[in-house]
Amino acid sequence: MPREFTPKVVTANALLEGDVVYLTADDRWTRHLSEAELITDEAHAQLRLLHGEGQPDHVVGAYLADARQGLDGPEPVHFREEFRRTGPSNYRHGKQAETRDV
Amino acid sequence: MYDYTDFDAAFVAERNRQFREQVERRINGALTEDEFKPLRLMNGLYLQLHAYMLRVAIPYGTLNSRQMRQLAHIAEQWDKGYGHFTTRQNIQFNWPRLRDVPDMLDALAEVNMHAIQTSGNTIRNVTADHFAGAAADEVADPRPVAELIRQWSTDHPEFQFLPRKFKIAVTGSPNDRAVTRAHDIGLQIVDRDGTIGYRVIVGGGLGRTPMIGKVLADFVTQYDLLPYLEAVVSVWNLLGRRDNKYKSRIKITVHEHGIDEIRARVEERFKLIRPSFSGVDVELFERIKAAFAPPALNTADTAAFDAAYAADPVFRSWCDTNLSPHRAPDHAIAQISLKAHGATPGDATAEQMRVMADLAETYGHDELRISHEQNVILPHVHKSDLPAIHAALKEAGLATANIGLISDIIACPGMDYCALATARSIPIAQEIATRFEALKLEHEIGDLKIKISGCINACGHHHVGHIGILGLDRAGVENYQITLGGDHTQTAELGQRTGPGFSADEIVPAIERIVHAYLDYRDSPDEAFLQTYRRIGMGPFKTALYEEAHAHAAQ
Ligand code: HEM
Ligand code: SF4
Numbered sequence: 262m263p264r265e266f267t268p269k270v271v272t273a274n275a276l277l278e279g280d281v282v283y284l285t286a287d288d289r290w291t292r293h294l295s296e297a298e299l300i301t302d303e304a305h306a307q308l309r310l311l312h313g314e315g316q317p318d319h320v321v322g323a324y325l326a327d328a329r330q331g332l333d334g335p336e337p338v339h340f341r342e343e344f345r346r347t348g349p350s351n352y353r354h355g356k357q358a359e360t361r362d363v
Numbered sequence: 364m365y366d367y368t369d370f371d372a373a374f375v376a377e378r379n380r381q382f383r384e385q386v387e388r389r390i391n392g393a394l395t396e397d398e399f400k401p402l403r404l405m406n407g408l409y410l411q412l413h414a415y416m417l418r419v420a421i422p423y424g425t426l427n428s429r430q431m432r433q434l435a436h437i438a439e440q441w442d443k444g445y446g447h448f449t450t451r452q453n454i455q456f457n458w459p460r461l462r463d464v465p466d467m468l469d470a471l472a473e474v475n476m477h478a479i480q481t482s483g484n485t486i487r488n489v490t491a492d493h494f495a496g497a498a499a500d501e502v503a504d505p506r507p508v509a510e511l512i513r514q515w516s517t518d519h520p521e522f523q524f525l526p527r528k529f530k531i532a533v534t535g536s537p538n539d540r541a542v543t544r545a546h547d548i549g550l551q552i553v554d555r556d557g558t559i560g561y562r563v564i565v566g567g568g569l570g571r572t573p574m575i576g577k578v579l580a581d582f583v584t585q586y587d588l589l590p591y592l593e594a595v596v597s598v599w600n601l602l603g604r605r606d607n608k609y610k611s612r613i614k615i616t617v618h619e620h621g622i623d624e625i626r627a628r629v630e631e632r633f634k635l636i637r638p639s640f641s642g643v644d645v646e647l648f649e650r651i652k653a654a655f656a657p658p659a660l661n662t663a664d665t666a667a668f669d670a671a672y673a674a675d676p677v678f679r680s681w682c683d684t685n686l687s688p689h690r691a692p693d694h695a696i697a698q699i700s701l702k703a704h705g706a707t708p709g710d711a712t713a714e715q716m717r718v719m720a721d722l723a724e725t726y727g728h729d730e731l732r733i734s735h736e737q738n739v740i741l742p743h744v745h746k747s748d749l750p751a752i753h754a755a756l757k758e759a760g761l762a763t764a765n766i767g768l769i770s771d772i773i774a775c776p777g778m779d780y781c782a783l784a785t786a787r788s789i790p791i792a793q794e795i796a797t798r799f800e801a802l803k804l805e806h807e808i809g810d811l812k813i814k815i816s817g818c819i820n821a822c823g824h825h826h827v828g829h830i831g832i833l834g835l836d837r838a839g840v841e842n843y844q845i846t847l848g849g850d851h852t853q854t855a856e857l858g859q860r861t862g863p864g865f866s867a868d869e870i871v872p873a874i875e876r877i878v879h880a881y882l883d884y885r886d887s888p889d890e891a892f893l894q895t896y897r898r899i900g901m902g903p904f905k906t907a908l909y910e911e912a913h914a915h916a917a918q
Contacts, residue, residue: 338839352707
């Protein structure tokens with residue numbers, strides 16, 4: 262039986278900075294998961310992933326990551342994505358220390 | 364101290380120039396990521412979870428003060444003010460931006476450093492005993508042969524597309540501090556009736572399928588060494604499996620074909636290629652050896668040391684744990700712990716790097732070493748200078764007296780940085796260290812090595828930890844498997860799994876139960892953890908781990 266599709270976001274690392282970015286519904290790359298497009302349809306997800314992969318001059322390694330709707334936009338499902346949207350736990354470096362946007 | 368030849372300097376400069384252009388071409392779109400990735404990996408540049416990471420080789424773990432200061436400068440200029448020393452005698456910078464990397468590589472080249480062959484399916488940075496050239500128990504300094512191997516292997520045309528990466532470690536002492544039995548090739552320098560030669564150990568490795576290396580040859584002379592190594596790598600290059608990356612390392616080749624067949628094939632190949640080595644390699648070896656001539660040690664009396672040792676308990680405790688015997692009895696090998704309780708194992712700030720550089724310059728013949736245990740070493744210090752060194756270290760937060768103790772933990776970057784990780788390692792190390800510091804137990808416990816990896820790749824050497832911890836992802840939750848009885852020395856052994864793993868909340872109490880079981884069962888304070896484990900076996904530890912936990916839960 263095909264597995265039921267779970268909501269996704271398109272995420273990648275920025276080419277120049279290397280940090281984590283997410284694809285928004287209006288085709289921008291944002292540093293904030295909360296601004297990402299939460300994709301609930303499988304066919305649409307594949308299209309959006311292709312769109313992300315088609316921008317090798319901006320991002321590296323685009324993939325679909327599980328996410329769920331939270332109070333303030335998409336939230337991670339897996340702890341790996343939680344670290345990616347926050348930064349390392351041993352120092353206040355990475356996203357948790359920055360608020361700037363692209 | 365040795366230095367680059369013009370050839371080396373030109374070689375590295377040319378590589379950096381090429382890489383600068385490759386980065387430019389990647390940014391302007393002329394290179395795709397698929398094309399660029401192998402190029403950046405060849406130059407030590409990875410893409411991790413939150414940023415790029417630049418891995419810089421510290422060949423045979425040896426640095427001088429100028430190089431250490433340059434690392435400090437790089438950390439401040441292009442990173443976040445610190446660097447991470449790894450189990451492979453590398454330093455990693457965790458936050459470089461792509462555009463800055465060529466400048467970082469140029470800055471490294473200014474001090475004869477580079478990031479070549481820190482990655483990719485090549486012969487990697489050759490590692491050596493971090494006490495090389497200083498240890499009381501040494502037959503010969505392993506660094507000249509490590510350098511010889513590096514020159515032979517760097518850009519060796521036959522070995523640029525090996526089935527997989529290939530790691531070589533060298534020890535010059537019978538007490539193996541270089542983990543030679545967990546490398547593709549481990550070399551041990553041995554003395555046979557006054558002639559120096561090499562015991563060749565092959566097929567060790569950790570990772571998914573851990574194996575302890577086997578002796579391929581008991582004694583290979585200096586004249587035969589490079590052709591012999593070339594024969595080994597050639598045989599594997601042909602036999603090694605390229606169809607399955609989990610079966611491609613030489614340990615699997617040795618396992619599948621058997622050590623005797625590999626030996627026969629190596630000897631056959633060796634006969635064929637031996638005549639093409641004209642002896643130039645031995646002349647080169649002699650030149651390199653001269654460049655590693657030992658420093659002229661100073662003589663002074665050790666009264667100041669004796670007085671401080673008698674008077675200052677903090678200094679005494681540091682000496683008792685952090686010093687090792689030097690071949691000159693009035694000298695010592697001093698280890699600087701990068702494992703302050705609660706700190707990230709292996710991290711040093713730019714400020715701390717400068718303090719260590721100053722100490723090396725003032726008191727240590729300008730030599731620093733990086734150990735695979737993620738600490739820094741002053742290999743040649745006169746005992747009379749130790750009180751001053753200790754005072755300076757204390758001020759810089761570098762005087763933790765815990766070398767070889769439970770808080771001197773090896774931990775890989777794990778999921779805090781590494782894109783391959785299945786769980787975090789650093790916070791587990793921090794919590795264990797903090798917990799045992801609070802219990803004030805670690806000196807009582809004595810020699811105990813905990814090693815933590817954040818995935819099955821085992822960069823944290825967990826299989827050979829007395830207590831090994833492997834972080835896994837179990838249905839979306841971090842879970843930690845424990846192994847006991849691992850040993851990374853000449854009596855190398857792989858640890859055995861205790862049973863089901865523990866959650867992040869349970870792992871520190873679980874380690875505590877193991878340690879308490881050891882304290883209960885040991886014969887005397889002289890019986891170290893590993894000895895007790897070997898004497899009583901897994902049973903009592905399993906009981907402590909699983910049944911006592913159960914009993915507590917049921918209360
Ligand atoms: C830092 C310590 C180093 C020392 C003491 C050292 C020493 C030497 C010496 C003595 C030679 C022989 C040159 C000759 O006989 O003309 C040599 C050649 C060589 N070095 Fe280095 N070197 C060092 C670093 C490096 C580095 C960083 C690289 C590049 C990654 C490198 C790659 C090579 C190669 C490939 C050769 C062979 C040249 C040939 O084909 O003739 N070496 N080095
Ligand atoms: S062991 Fe795994 S998590 Fe740790 S550094 Fe290696 S690849 Fe990354």
